[in-house]
Amino acid sequence: MEITLRIRRYNPEVDEKPYWAEYTLENVERTDRVLDLLHRVKWEIDGTLSFRRSCAHGVCGSDAMRINGMNLLACKALVKDFVKGAKGRIQVEPILGLPVIKDLIVDMDTFFEHYRTVMPYFINDEEPPERERLQSPEERAIFDESTKCILCAACTTSCPSFWANETYLGPAAIVQAHRFIFDSRDQAASERLAILSEENGVWRCRTIYNCTMACPREIPITQLIAEVKKEIGRR
Amino acid sequence: MSTLVMTVREVLRYRGKEGQLAWIGHRLAGLGTLLFFVIHVIDTSWVYFWPAGYEHAIALYRSRPFLIGELFLVLAVIYHGVNGLRVALMDWKPRLWARQRELTLAAFVLTAVLYAPAFVIMMGHIINAWSATGVAAR
Numbered sequence: 001m002e003i004t005l006r007i008r009r010y011n012p013e014v015d016e017k018p019y020w021a022e023y024t025l026e027n028v029e030r031t032d033r034v035l036d037l038l039h040r041v042k043w044e045i046d047g048t049l050s051f052r053r054s055c056a057h058g059v060c061g062s063d064a065m066r067i068n069g070m071n072l073l074a075c076k077a078l079v080k081d082f083v084k085g086a087k088g089r090i091q092v093e094p095i096l097g098l099p100v101i102k103d104l105i106v107d108m109d110t111f112f113e114h115y116r117t118v119m120p121y122f123i124n125d126e127e128p129p130e131r132e133r134l135q136s137p138e139e140r141a142i143f144d145e146s147t148k149c150i151l152c153a154a155c156t157t158s159c160p161s162f163w164a165n166e167t168y169l170g171p172a173a174i175v176q177a178h179r180f181i182f183d184s185r186d187q188a189a190s191e192r193l194a195i196l197s198e199e200n201g202v203w204r205c206r207t208i209y210n211c212t213m214a215c216p217r218e219i220p221i222t223q224l225i226a227e228v229k230k231e232i233g234r235r
Numbered sequence: 236m237s238t239l240v241m242t243v244r245e246v247l248r249y250r251g252k253e254g255q256l257a258w259i260g261h262r263l264a265g266l267g268t269l270l271f272f273v274i275h276v277i278d279t280s281w282v283y284f285w286p287a288g289y290e291h292a293i294a295l296y297r298s299r300p301f302l303i304g305e306l307f308l309v310l311a312v313i314y315h316g317v318n319g320l321r322v323a324l325m326d327w328k329p330r331l332w333a334r335q336r337e338l339t340l341a342a343f344v345l346t347a348v349l350y351a352p353a354f355v356i357m358m359g360h361i362i363n364a365w366s367a368t369g370v371a372a373r
Contacts, residue, residue, distance in 0.1 A: 069250035096245055158249065160258070164242040207322045209254030209335050226329035 001086050003028045003079060005037050007049065008093035009103050018100070021046075028079055034067055034090060035074040038104075051104035058216055061152030065104050066093045071154040071214040095157035097166060111153050114169045118177035118195060123188035139184040146179035146224055148217040155211035155221050161204045168204040169196070171211035171221045178224045181231060190235070197232045205229070253339040261318045264311035271308055302361045309353050314346045 003025045010018035023041045035053055042049045054060040056075045063074040068082050068091050082090050098106040124133070149172060156162050156170035177196055181189040196202045202225055211221040246259060278292035295301060321342040325331055331338065 066249075069248060096249070158251070160242060160246050160249075160255070163245055164238060206258055207254070207325050208251065208258045209332070210249070210251045212332060212335075213252055213254075220332050222325070222335070223329040223332040226326045226332075229326055230329065 001028050001030065001079070001083065001088070002026050003037060003083065003087075004089045005041060006089060006091040007038075007041070007103070008091075009049070010100050011048070011102055012100075030078070030080040030083075032079045033075055034072075034077040034079070034092065035063055037079070037090070038074060038092070049104075050102045059150065061150035061154075061216075064095050064152040064154040064157070064216075066095055067091070071095055071158040073152060073154065073216045076216050095153060097157045097159075097163045098153070106153075106157075108153065110166055111151075111156060111170070111172065114156075114173040115151065115176055117169060118173050118192055119188060120173075120176040120180065122180065122183070123186055123191075125187065133185045135184055143179050143182040145219050146175045146182075148219050149175050149179070150217060151176075152216060154214040154216060155219075158210040158214040159205075160208060160210070161206055165200070165204065167200045169200055169202075171205070171225060174202055174205070174225050174228055175219060175221055178228055181228065189231075193228070193232050193235060196228055202229050202232065253336050257318055257321070257339045257342065260314060261322075264315040264318075267311045268308065268315060297364065302357075302364065306354065306357055306361075309357065310346075310350050313349050313353070314342075317346045317349065318342050 005023045005025060007021050007023065008018055009015075009021045023045050025037055025040055028037065033056075035056055038049065038051055038053075042051075051063065051065070051074070053063040053075065055062070058073055058076045061073070064071060065074055066072075067074065067077050074092070079088075079090070082088065092104065094100050094104045094106050098108060098110060101107050151172060153172060155175075156172045159168075159171055162168050162170045174196060177192045180186045181192050205222070205225045207222060207226070209222050211225075212219075212223075215221055246255070249255070278289060281289035281292065321338055325335060325338065
C-alpha cells in the first residue's frame, strides 16, 4: 500500500516556525508500525528527520507522539489502525505541552521535574528486617496497575489541564505517587498526599479520561487519580 | 494568553473521546451560565441605581434573541448539573472508569430527557409571545 506520511517538522536553528512536510512511501505493509515508516523516511528520504526511539517494542516509552490526532507510541501503532484501503495518510506530530527541541523530540525536563516532585522512590526509615519486607498479595494488588508506567508522557501530554498549565503535576507523576502511597511498606504517603493536595496536584484533574485512553500500558490512570483524591479526602 | 489560545485550539484538534467532549460541553455550559448570572446581577442592581436602565433590560429580555438565548441557558444549566453529578460519581467510585463511555452517554441522554419538557414549554411561550401584539416586533 501507499502511505503519505505528514510530519510536523521544526528545526529551531533553521526554521522560523514549525511546518508540515509530506513523504510518500510505497510498498508499505498493513502490519508495519508508524515507527517503521519514520525509519524509512529518515533512512531513505531525509536523514535530518529527528525522533526518539530505543527498544521499539513498547517498553522503553521513548517514542510517544501524536499520531492522527491522538497520543500513541509509534512502535505500537500499526498502519492498519489508521488506513483501511490501498492508499492513505498518516499524520505525526510531537506530543503537546512540552517545548519542541527538534521535529518530534520534545524537552522532557518539566515532565521529569514533576515526576521527582512526588518522591517516586521507597521511603522507610525503620531498621530493615533480616529478610525482605513482607507484603500480602492483596496489599500488592492495590497498586499493581501503577507499577506498569513507563514514563512515556503520552498521558500527561494528552491532558488539557496540562496544556493550559504546565505546573500541573500531570497524570504520570500522580500515577508514580500512587505506586508508593498505597504500598503498605512505604512510610511517606502523608508527605506525597500533601504535595498532591496542593494547587497543582490532583485537583487540576477534570476527569476527562484522555490520559486513560492514551496510555500504551492500559493503566486506568483516571481511576488511580480518583483513588488518590479519595485518599486525600479520607485523611 | 498564548497558552489559552493553544489550549483551546488543541482541545479542538486532539481526538479525545466522549470524556473530552463532555468536558468541553461542561466548560461552555458553565461559562455561559456564569456570563448570564453576571449580567443578571448587574441589571437587577439597576432597580436601585438606574431604574430606567432596568426597565430597558427587562424589555430586552423579552426580545427574540434573548428568548432564544433562554433556551440555551436552560440547556446549559441542566447539562452542567447532570454532567457535574456524573463527574462527582466517577471520582467517588473510581472503578466506574470502565463504564465511563456509557455513563457519559447516559449524561447526554438524561440531559435531553430533562430538557425536552422545558424546551416544549418555553418554545410554546416564545411562539405565543411572538404572536402577541406588540411583542413580535421587538
